[in-house]
Each structure stands twice: as structure tokens, then as C-alpha cells.
């Protein structure tokens with residue numbers, strides 16, 4: 001065995017109890033670090049997944065990011081006289097020549113797109129009126145860009161294709177009306193079109209505001225209802241990789257001219273909240289390991305204090321200061337490494353235990369589990385941080401040990 | 415002219431509010447194969463001189479030539495390398511690693527130097543222990559041995575890398591009469607039969623008698639040879 005390692009081991013075994021305590025500290029530190037990191041990354045990922053699943057990766061709106069200047073300002077850009085009381089140019093609502101633009105977006109790689117015409121309408125059933133957002137969609141295309149299919153309680157988007165006068169309601173909306181499948185509701189649009197439509201599907205996303213306000217009809221029907229033939233005012237995009245959304249949005253916006261918003265942009269506030277949460281949790285778990293490394297500091301400074309004679313012997317024999325430093329760093333590394341091994345084992349069993357905990361909310365009948373990240377990163381981060389803090393904790397007393405002058409010790413002993 | 419060790423005007427002053435002069439203006443030569451004893455009253459600077467000659471401490475004045483080579487200006491690491499390869503030490507109180515067996519203690523400098531394969535190193539360690547009458551103690555820890563045995567392990571360790579010079583600081587100072595006698599015989603044997611160069615501090619006149627030459631220190635100063643002889647005669651009586 002390597003000489004420095006065998007000396008390091010002899011030091012640790014001469015302070016067995018303290019070594020075990022520091023080992024326990026690192027073990028617990030690594031285990032908690034791992035479990036909490038896994039929990040945090042797992043719930044982050046879960047949160048993002050819900051966010052990504054529940055909303056389009058990119059939405060193209062019939063708006064411009066910068067309001068267009070009025071023609072008169074374009075014509076006289078450097079005018080010194082300001083004209084007032086001009087009649088502003090009315091913007092035509094909806095995406096102009098949407099079919100061409102849709103085709104272009106559909107031709108991009110790794111992108112699926114569906115058009116929609118969204119508008120407000122009043123839904124009436126049994127004498128009760130409620131406002132709702134009517135989404136006119138093409139079922140075949142819509143299914144490819146959203147997870148709405150997964151949320152149907154009854155019927156499906158396909159039912160719309162089979163029943164052109166059908167409407168799909170969010171569960172919250174249906175409950176307010178106390179309406180069920182197969183019943184007829186009346187839909188009235190702001191432009192005065194009124195139609196009777198049959199409930200052919202019910203969905204529940206679990207997101208109450210959506211479930212209480214959204215309804216789906218065929219694109220053609222919403223174009224009739226809103227009196228906007230051949231128009232669409234939304235493109236809904238789904239990407240193979242949701243994290244490409246900001247780039248995809250840029251490309252689409254540049255090509256199409258309309259505002260294209262990625263899910264990241266749409267949920268900026270939530271994402272920065274996640275970042276803050278991650279920083280807080282990281283500092284807490286790091287603190288656990290830093291505290292744990294005090295145990296290592298404790299053993300090694302005790303060893304250094306008690307073994308000054310040994311250090312003097314080694315130095316008089318011809319050990320360099322660096323060799324002495326190395327011996328004590330090895331001691332820290334040994335405790336860090338063994339503690340990491342036990343810590344990973346304990347951490348994994350803590351994660352197992354957490355993973356089996358069921359979460360029940362009063363409004364949801366499906367059992368939910370705590371989301372965990374089972375990847376390598378919590379383990380690697382735990383070990384890395386444990387080793388770094390073990391070495392840092394060992395370094396201070398090690399440097400002190402390395403600076404012992406043999407003659408000082410010899411004079412004291414004689 | 416085969417001086418293994420040469421000191422020229424060695425002075426060591428401990429700095430401080432009141433500087434303490436440990437040794438002053440010491441010039442001496444030690445020939446190859448010579449057995450030199452350093453004597454003097456307690457506190458006269460014998461240990462201090464030995465630390466300087468053994469390159470454990472650095473002089474504040476003067477210089478030391480080892481095998482004709484000036485050691486002035488060598489870094490701490492370079493001095494450590496010289497100690498590892500060319501010098502061996504035995505101190506008054508055994509200085510062994512408590513968790514290491516007798517054999518492992520003897521092999522410490524050999525393994526540190528790392529020139530011998532492990533098997534040859536072990537053979538050498540056992541041979542050294544055997545020559546000092548410790549063949550059956552190789553596996554024992556220092557705590558399981560007597561003072562005399564421990565001191566012999568220390569001698570074996572000092573000889574492990576076949577040093578140019580063996581330094582000892584009152585090696586019998588903490589031993590009973592019988593063990594002292596035993597160690598004296600060992601030193602005599604090392605000198606006469608193995609032609610080892612030995613520099614030892616001692617209080618024990620009968621130990622010094624075995625030496626080829628006795629140096630006498632008083633208040634950190636080396637006494638002239640005539641005076642040393644007188645002082646030695648006094649100390650024997």
C-alpha cells in the first residue's frame with residue numbers, strides 16, 4: 001500500500017470514534033443532499049412538464065410585438081408639425097393569409113402546428129347564461145399539438161369531426177350549467193350569430209380557470225359564429241424539444257411577422273420563481289454538507305495536534321512539508337469517500353421512501369406521487385460537494401501540520 | 415583530506431526580544447569512519463549543535479559542508495532529501511510511529527525513498543532488526559516493547575537507508591544500565607566493524623570512551639582539545 005495512505009489510515013484508526021462520527025456526518029450530509037436535490041430537480045421537472053404540457057410550446061397571436069406606426073407617421077417620419085385627429089387605420093383582426101403561413105410553419109423540422117380561431121361567446125342552457133372562450137380547432141391538427149386528448153372525461157376531439165354542430169365543454173363549465181353529454185346548448189357570439197350546439201365531449205385539465213371557461217368547436221363553426229370566414233387568430237405550435245421554443249418562436253416571428261410567444265416567455269414569472277427556489281434549496285443542502293464537514297475538520301485537527309511528534313519524526317526522516325499535507329488531505333478524502341458511499345446508499349433508500357409516499361388532494365381522485373429526479377446529477381453533485389467540503393475541511397489543519405518544525409518538537413521533548 | 419562533514423564558524427541565535435545564542439562560532443571536521451562524542455553540561459548547546467550538523471536546523475551564521483558540498487542555500491525540501499538519503503537520527507526518547515510495527519518503523523525511510531522493491535525492503539528491515547537482536551520483535555508495536563528495544567528499533571531505522579553519518583542525541587539518556595550497555599556495544603560495533611561515521615551527544619563517560627574523539631561544549635562554545643581532555647577526565651571521575 002502507498003506509504004502516505006497507510007499513515008493516513010493509521011491516524012484515522014487511532015481516532016476511531018471521532019472518525020466514525022465525522023463519517024456519519026458526511027453520510028447524512030450526502031444522503032440529505034441527494035434526496036433534497038433529487039426532490040427539487042424532480043419537482044422542477046414535473047412543474048415544467050405540467051407547464052409545457054398544459055400550454056402550447058409556442059403560440060402565434062394575431063398581434064404585433066411593436067404596435068405598427070400609423071401611415072401618416074411613416075409618410076412624414078421627420079415631420080416638425082404634428083397632425084392630430086387623424087382617423088387611425090383599422091387593423092384587420094386575425095392572421096392574414098393564415099393558410100400560407102401555416103404551411104410555412106408546418107414545413108419547419110421538428111415542429112407541428114395547428115390553427116385556431118378563438119373568441120368570446122355566451123353559452124346558454126336552461127335559462128342560465130355564462131361567458132366562455134370558444135376555440136375553433138381542426139381536431140386532427142389540434143390533437144398533435146396539445147395534450148387536450150388526455151384530459152377528456154367523456155367523448156373526444158374526434159367527436160367534433162363526427163358531429164359538426166358539436167361542442168366540447170370544460171368540466172367546470174358543464175357543472176355550472178349542470179349539463180351532460182348529448183344535451184343542446186345555445187351559443188351566441190358578440191356579432192349576433194346564435195347557434196344550437198350539442199355537447200359531445202367533456203374534459204378536465206385540473207386547472208380550474210381553464211375547465212370553467214374553455215370550450216372547443218370545429219374551426220369552421222367558430223368562423224361562422226364569429227363571422228370571420230377563412231380566418232384564424234392563433235397558431236399553436238408543438239416542438240419535439242420544448243426547450244427549443246424560444247429559438248423556434250424567433251424564427252417563426254421573423255418569418256410570419258406576428259408575435260410568436262414561447263412558453264418560457266409566457267411563464268417568465270414562474271420560471272424565475274423556480275430559479276429563486278432552486279437557489280434557496282441549494283444553499284440549504286450545501287449548508288448541511290458544510291456542517292457535516294466540521295466533523296472532518298475536528299478529527300484532522302485533533303490528529304494534527306496529537307501527532308506533532310509523528311510529524312517531527314517524518315520530517316526529520318526526510319518527508320517534505322507537501323508530503324505531510326498530502327497525508328492529512330488523504331485522511332479527509334478517505335472520510336469523504338467512505339461517507340459518500342454510505343451516503344449514496346442511504347440517500348437512495350430515502351428517495352425510495354419518498355417515492356412511495358402518496359399525495360391526495362380532496363379534489364383529485366387519482367393518486368399522485370412525489371416527483372423525484374432519478375438521474376445521476378443528484379448523486380454526482382452530492383459526492384462532488386462532499387469531497388470538496390471534506391478536502392476543504394482537512395486543508396486547514398493539514399497546512400498547520402505541514403508547517404511543524406521538527407526541531408521545535410525535539411527541543412520540547414528533550 | 416576525507417572530511418565527511420565540515421562546519422565553519424557555525425552560529426545559531428534564536429531571534430526574539432532577548433536573542434538566545436545556542437551555539438557560537440563552531441568549526442570542526444568529522445572524518446569518514448570516525449566516531450565522535452559530544453559532551454558538555456546540560457544546556458551547553460549539544461543538541462542544538464547536533465540539529466545543525468544533521469541539517470535539521472539552519473545556522474544563523476557559518477556553513478556546513480557535507481562531503482565537500484556546501485549545504486548553504488538549500489531549500490527545506492532539498493535539506494529533507496539530503497536527510498533522507500544521507501543522514502540517520504536517533505534521539506533520546508524513542509521517536510517511533512506508535513501505530514506502526516517495529517518493521518514498518520524501520521522501513522519508513524526506505525519506503526519513503528522508494529528505491530527498493532517492497533520484498534527487498536522487507537528483507538533489509540528484517541536483517542537490520544536481526545543484527546540488533548530484534549528478529550522476533552518485527553511485528554510488535556512500540557508500545558509492546560521495552561525502552562531498550564525501542565531505541566534499537568530507532569537505530570535500525572536510522573541505518574535503514576545506509577546513511578553517510580549516524581547522529582544520536584543522548585541515545586542512552588532514558589535507558590537503564592543494562593540497556594545502555596547493550597546500546598553502547600551496538601555503537602562500538604557499528605563504528606569498529608561497519609566503519610560507520612557516528613556523531614553522538616552523550617552524558618555517559620563510558621559511552622564517550624568508546625569514541626575516537628570527544629568534543630566538549632561549554633556555553634555553546636567548543637573547547638580546545640587540551641581543555642576537552644581535562645574536562646573529560648573530570649567527568650569520568
Ligand SMILES: Nc1ncnc2c1ncn2[C@@H]1O[C@H](COP(=O)(O)OP(=O)(O)O)[C@@H](O)[C@H]1O
Nearest residue numbers: 411428434436455456457458459460461462463
Ligand atoms: N526555544 C528556546 N528558547 C529559548 N532558549 C532555548 C530554546 N531551546 C533551547 N534553549 C536554550 O538553549 C541552550 C542550549 O540548549 P540545548 O542545545 O538543548 O543544550 P543541551 O542539549 O546541551 O542540553 C539551553 O540553555 C536552552 O535552555
Ligand SMILES: [Mg+2]
Nearest residue numbers: 414460461462
Ligand atoms: Mg540536549
